[in-house]
Amino acid sequence: MRESHAAEARPYHHGDLRRALVDAARRLLEADGPSALSLRAVAREAGVSPAAPYHHFKDKGELLDAVAQEGWQKLDEAMSAAKARAEGHQKLTALGLAYVCFARDNPALYRVMYDAARDKEALPDQMENGEDSAYCKVRTTMVELGADPVAEVDLELATVAAWCAAHGLAEMAGFKQFTHLKDTLGGEEAFLRAVLNHMGLFPSAHRA
């Protein structure tokens, strides 16, 4: 067992090393945190020489981007599923909860996603336009729940506000300071729901 568990008796040509590298990166990430994500470590984890990744990614940054992009996709999926599971006016809170739980369950990946975004000073393109993106789904859900789609600015503001709220909560939820409040409210999920409900997630027209 000298080899990484991902290695085994591999043929010389890997088959889909790109895929394997992204998977290896995610494994490392959740095991040892974002600082463990070096190109060499990823290659090692995938059972391959340190030069091999260069046949699939221009440089380290491109590998990180691929990992981040897959993260955004997984977030989209998690939120889709949560929305489908929830009923009517609960859908919005369900989306928020799914967001926060994704961040809690994939903390290192979540970090890499936003690190990549900050580098580019932009969230991924697909979020702005893609019908299936988590971000657009929030807006769509607001309209479904009765928000006026003609009040564009208001709708956009509400979407941004909801996104900020979820992100802020995601980053705070792990701090020890809030364990007392969690206990008082009856557990973490209750706490998350309570905070989300405290924030105005709906467009203001809907609230008035």
Place this chain on the structure above:
Amino acid sequence: MRESHAAEARPYHHGDLRRALVDAARRLLEADGPSALSLRAVAREAGVSPAAPYHHFKDKGELLDAVAQEGWQKLDEAMSAAKARAEGHQKLTALGLAYVCFARDNPALYRVMYDAARDKEALPDQMENGEDSAYCKVRTTMVELGADPVAEVDLELATVAAWCAAHGLAEMAGFKQFTHLKDTLGGEEAFLRAVLNHMGLFPSAHRA
């Protein structure tokens, strides 16, 4: 001019190297970002040998902690000032705005602050208890504006929610996706205010 601009003709004993190191760290931070913050770079920037910092900090982590702690202090001060400047029911929004502006103006420091917090899984102790901490000030302000201090859980929830909202907005505000919305609303500050106002910053009793 071979020396760092902080060096000049220094006596052998520095006087207050600890202070100088923290200052150097902050200078590096805002100039080149968090990844530039190595112990060696800080020593270099302070015009001192790489071993010198070890007379003032146990290791690199302790230096970073000192930088972060000073960051929290500066945040406290900025929010105090903003609260003093604002009138009545505007105080809460003013606090939020000051928070977000602090993050915008000291992005790398802000990052280091939360990195340190995440390491410990806790915000700094003083935030929980210190009367002058920014966090406590938010709660106090809510009471001053009419929130019922007896509804402890509700008050605490409202404080957490406001803190999350501000943090979320602080991290989102820089993304290119929102430049259109900023323009529509008449500038960045208008955008920040609009988003903050969209979130329920008051305790629910106050809203009902």
Place this chain on the structure above:
DNA sequence: TGTACATCAGTGAACGCGCGTTCACTGATGTAC
């Protein structure tokens, strides 16, 4: 006031390390004839 000496706060060289990337290479695969 002067001197011996302990302590403090620096120096600078060295350590081992893991990193990103490049290079010449070679084994495996696919295609043309």
Place this chain on the structure above:
DNA sequence: TGTACATCAGTGAACGCGCGTTCACTGATGTAC
């Protein structure tokens, strides 16, 4: 169906780098007598 050859996707050794930390040292300061 077999063979020559181009291309693809790996290897492994090497590069230079900056890092955190340690070490024996030394210059400056303060204190006791």
